[in-house]
Amino acid sequence: MRATLLAPAALLAMVLARPVAAQVVTDEGAPPAPETPPFSIDAGMRIRYEGLAGQARAGIADDDQLLSIRTTLHGEYRTGGFRVGAELSDSRAYLGKAGGAVSANEVDALELVQAYVGLDLPLADKGSARLRLGRIKFDIGARRLLAAHDYRNTASAFTGALATIKAGGATFDLFYVLPQVHLPDDQPSVLENKAAFDRESFDLQLWGGHAAWQWRGTDLELGYFRLRERDRPGEPNRNRDLHTIDARIARAPAPGAPDYEVEGAYQLGVIRADTSPAAAALDVAAWFVHAEIGYTLPGTAGLRVELGYDYVSGDGPARGYGRFDTLYGSRRTDFGPGAIYSAVGRANISSPEVRVEAAPSKRIDAFLSYRPMWSATTADSFSTTGVRDPMGTLGSFAGHQVEGRLRWWLIPSRLQLELDGAWLAKARLLRDAANAPPAGDTRYVALALSIAL
Secondary structure (H helix, E strand, O other), X not given: OHHHHHHHHHHHHHHHHOOOOOOOOOOOOOOOOOOOOOEEEEEEEEEEEEEEEOOOOOOOOOOEEEEEEEEEXXXXXXXXXXXXXXXXXXXXXXXXXXXXXXOOOOOEEEEEEEEEEEEEEEEOOOEEEEEEEEEEOOOOOOOOOEOOOOOOOOOOOEEEEEEEEEEOOEEEEEEEEEEOEOOOOOHHHHHOOOOOOOXXXXXXXXXXXXXXXXXXXXXXXXXXXXXXXXXXOOEOOOOOEEEEEEEEEEEOOEEOEEEEEEEEEEEEEEEEOOOOOOOOEEEEEEEEEEEEEEEEOOOOOOOEEEEEEEEEOOOOOOOOEOOOOOOEOOOHHHHOOOOOOOOOOOOOEEEEEEEEEEEEXXXXXXXXXXXXXXXXXXXXXXXXXXXXXXXXXXXXXXXEEEEEEEEEEEEOOOEEEEEEEEEEEEOHHHHHOOOOOOOOOEEEEEEEEEEEO
């Protein structure tokens, strides 16, 4: 561990010692356009400490802590329209314990998450096309269904093909990929930060397309995602076969003007009732909607007030399956921290939200959020806690969540400090259900230092 902890100090020293290049000014008084070098390399590291008391998730120790370190090195070579790149990522965690929340979502040691070739082609009328093949990371739309992830200590990465076409003022993304499964995934190996090459196979496939364009200052998006899963030898699963149709409309925040966003998705297909090969196949009918309206006050503080609402279906007693599967989406923007907190996510929840954001300078931004939370379906486990009251006698109200974040660029674009916190005040459902952890309210805090080179 000593060698691992020396690496952040060395990288920090390089950031602080990095000289600022002098800017050459032409006779016309403007700097010349910089030439793009054929080879680029980027390195980064994040060190984060998390502490949690009063666990909300079923089957996990009441109190927990984690020191996570993520180091990345990405290089790319470009010539003409051709490019080749690779990214090595090393995600490790310390101070975790058996029975705690640490998992393969926090640890993925020495992994080649990206290794790709690409081709950029010009199209008529200033359009363009970009193709990437190999191991890749990417985001789609507002990242609610497919994201590379950032708050989590490990990335979601894929092996396959991604084509991005820009034409006629619209952007189209087409993809066929095999999601990478982090290995090893058993907790004893995770606690020892063991390394193993992540697995991709045709037993888990994801493909689809996404279109985005603007109309009179409004962003419009449509997407389709298809996930197919089947048993691996010795590793049965629920054989998900899901179609997800997504639509989004939004207007970006601007000082002195209202903004809004509405996104919804409908999911259908088939899933097994459990992982046994003889389990019944259930028809899927699930959905989610996210809606928000905000206003940014004029002035230099960047103060924005937002009212929002999220509804994500759960699985009820009726025939079929109604719990929404968020695929590879990110929870952080809408629902709060992941990592060892991960109590609230895009599943079985009905919740309004009040949020206040501020950006008083280019170096500092912060937000504070409050949301009361109910189960959308009382028979299903609440959100991502695993806590369930199958008879529904405890009601659907789960509690109140208050969470916030403060980010400060100590050195712009190089060194950032981040403080995250969340408090979940549990109601009867999360306190008294048969499988609820015997702990009080959940308190979570995380402090992170990010270094970019």
